[in-house]
Amino acid sequence: MTEADCLAVMDLPRAIRDVPREALFTRQGDSVPQCTVLLSGYMFRQKIVTREGRRQILGVQFPGDIIDLQNSLLHRSDHNVQALTRCSVAVIPVDALLSLAFERPGAGRAFWTASLVDGAMFRELAASLGRRDARSRIAHFLCEFGVRSELAGLGSRSAFELPMTQDHIADAMGLTPIHVNRSLRHLDTEGLIVRASRSVTIPDFDALAEVGDFTTGYLHIAAPQRSPDGVSARLPSLVDSRAF
Amino acid sequence: MTEADCLAVMDLPRAIRDVPREALFTRQGDSVPQCTVLLSGYMFRQKIVTREGRRQILGVQFPGDIIDLQNSLLHRSDHNVQALTRCSVAVIPVDALLSLAFERPGAGRAFWTASLVDGAMFRELAASLGRRDARSRIAHFLCEFGVRSELAGLGSRSAFELPMTQDHIADAMGLTPIHVNRSLRHLDTEGLIVRASRSVTIPDFDALAEVGDFTTGYLHIAAPQRSPDGVSARLPSLVDSRAF
DNA sequence: CGTAAAATTGACTGACTTCAAATTCGGTGG
DNA sequence: CCACCGAATTTGAAGTCAGTCAATTTTACG
Numbered sequence: 001m002t003e004a005d006c007l008a009v010m011d012l013p014r015a016i017r018d019v020p021r022e023a024l025f026t027r028q029g030d031s032v033p034q035c036t037v038l039l040s041g042y043m044f045r046q047k048i049v050t051r052e053g054r055r056q057i058l059g060v061q062f063p064g065d066i067i068d069l070q071n072s073l074l075h076r077s078d079h080n081v082q083a084l085t086r087c088s089v090a091v092i093p094v095d096a097l098l099s100l101a102f103e104r105p106g107a108g109r110a111f112w113t114a115s116l117v118d119g120a121m122f123r124e125l126a127a128s129l130g131r132r133d134a135r136s137r138i139a140h141f142l143c144e145f146g147v148r149s150e151l152a153g154l155g156s157r158s159a160f161e162l163p164m165t166q167d168h169i170a171d172a173m174g175l176t177p178i179h180v181n182r183s184l185r186h187l188d189t190e191g192l193i194v195r196a197s198r199s200v201t202i203p204d205f206d207a208l209a210e211v212g213d214f215t216t217g218y219l220h221i222a223a224p225q226r227s228p229d230g231v232s233a234r235l236p237s238l239v240d241s242r243a244f
Numbered sequence: 245m246t247e248a249d250c251l252a253v254m255d256l257p258r259a260i261r262d263v264p265r266e267a268l269f270t271r272q273g274d275s276v277p278q279c280t281v282l283l284s285g286y287m288f289r290q291k292i293v294t295r296e297g298r299r300q301i302l303g304v305q306f307p308g309d310i311i312d313l314q315n316s317l318l319h320r321s322d323h324n325v326q327a328l329t330r331c332s333v334a335v336i337p338v339d340a341l342l343s344l345a346f347e348r349p350g351a352g353r354a355f356w357t358a359s360l361v362d363g364a365m366f367r368e369l370a371a372s373l374g375r376r377d378a379r380s381r382i383a384h385f386l387c388e389f390g391v392r393s394e395l396a397g398l399g400s401r402s403a404f405e406l407p408m409t410q411d412h413i414a415d416a417m418g419l420t421p422i423h424v425n426r427s428l429r430h431l432d433t434e435g436l437i438v439r440a441s442r443s444v445t446i447p448d449f450d451a452l453a454e455v456g457d458f459t460t461g462y463l464h465i466a467a468p469q470r471s472p473d474g475v476s477a478r479l480p481s482l483v484d485s486r487a488f
Numbered sequence: 489c490g491t492a493a494a495a496t497t498g499a500c501t502g503a504c505t506t507c508a509a510a511t512t513c514g515g516t517g518g
Numbered sequence: 519c520c521a522c523c524g525a526a527t528t529t530g531a532a533g534t535c536a537g538t539c540a541a542t543t544t545t546a547c548g
Contacts, residue, residue, distance in 0.1 A: 073356065074360055074364065078368070119366055129370055130418025176504070178528090181527065213294050410494075491546100499538105499540090508530085509529085518522095
């Protein structure tokens with residue numbers, strides 16, 4: 001993505017909106033005529049799975065992430081998007097985004113790639129839910145959260161805010177909150193994590209990564225590309241949210 | 245996607261290759277300079293999750309599916325693709341596919357949408373692995389396999405070939421083969437499924453769908469669009485594999 | 489037929505869940 | 519600054535779904 005592409009993305013028509021904490025932003029089954037970039041705060045994707053209403057959290061969105069590109073192209077959303085904290089979002093008409101994508105292959109390819117990275121993260125989640133035990137699953141989750149916090153400029157991989165309750169974590173990990181509590185305590189007494197309120201520090205990131213079999217490969221992190229004049233274009237955070 | 249788009253897709257340079265049963269087609273970590281369409285046979289995506297080598301099967305590919313679009317755009321594959329049966333594939337250079345995608349927005353959008361449908365299926369898998377018990381998970385899997393067999397023209401949703409061993413199913417469902425065996429037997433004695441060798445029939449599809457909380461929403465099946473001259477363009481099976 | 493792979497069965501174990509209650513935390517108003 | 523209250527976390531005890539280990543039977547296929 002060239003700098004010109006970047007500027008074109010920043011020039012897209014948009015409306016800035018605030019989303020209160022806990023609000024359902026898009027609803028399973030809805031048709032979504034717009035595309036949204038998260039500017040600040042955290043959101044999460046979530047799906048009601050069974051008739052009894054058990055839910056699975058599919059992922060957390062960080063500032064810079066595109067929230068509902070899939071929903072716009074696929075006509076109907078297959079999952080809910082909900083605000084974890086108070087959020088600020090930029091809402092872009094799909095049509096404008098799509099025309100840009102096909103006028104500027106650089107930008108189009110970046111959007112497409114972002115969708116594919118999304119898919120890669122869902123694959124890793126499936127692998128985690130299917131084949132890792134609770135302790136390892138949570139270790140993996142914390143490592144991912146750390147790395148993504150770092151990428152989003154919200155802390156370092158070994159010290160970050162985790163604005164989720166143990167109920168949220170349970171629904172993300174396919175576990176009960178009770179077992180999440182015990183697993184967290186376990187990691188804590190092992191010295192692998194230190195918890196204080198909503199913040200997590202990881203004294204030895206590599207040790208936790210080993211417990212969770214975590215590697216960054218599936219995040220497909222592009223090396224920050226320094227364009228001649230020092231503007232960096234990096235995925236998956238497509239745009240610098242602070243510049244919007 | 246217009247008929248002209250369709251024809252342009254069919255005109256892409258390509259090489260037809262055979263893949264023997266069980267062969268690893270792309271390997272986790274490899275860079276994949278081409279894009280592959282499965283023409284006949286079944287493949288599956290698979291990921292080695294833990295140090296001890298436990299694996300998670302992420303999905304089965306049917307004829308007409310694009311196998312490794314994500315791998316080409318993301319530089320390195322984050323999972324393996326393996327042949328379930330003997331397969332025939334069409335290999336297309338990525339460059340040719342990408343230029344077509346950006347020259348013809350109709351085709352480009354179709355490719356992009358196919359990637360997004362892929363993502364939707366991984367989300368549903370994650371939901372299944374996280375929040376459904378073994379019986380319901382397997383019921384859901386069989387429903388999906390039926391519907392996709394029907395879409396691919398390989399049978400009906402209630403009678404199809406399932407070219408997987410119980411070991412495969414176990415790795416797809418995040419279970420042990422022993423438990424898959426018992427769960428299948430359970431569905432069988434309940435009369436919800438009938439098994440004979442590698443073929444499955446579902447006497448009452450809706451009943452099984454209810455057990456698995458299965459709905460087709462997440463497959464984002466487009467209504468077959470009849471273009472004026474009767475050519476149908478449908479996703480997710482992007483191209484009619486028989487015409488290649 | 490004969491053989492290896494796949495499916496099936498049984499007995500036992502364990503990770504995670506369920507239900508129930510106690511404790512701590514965080515924010516708000518007095 | 520402190521008392522209060524609901525939410526969140528923590529702990530305990532008992533139950534269950536699914537895993538492990540170990541055969542045995544059936545099936546597929548040369």
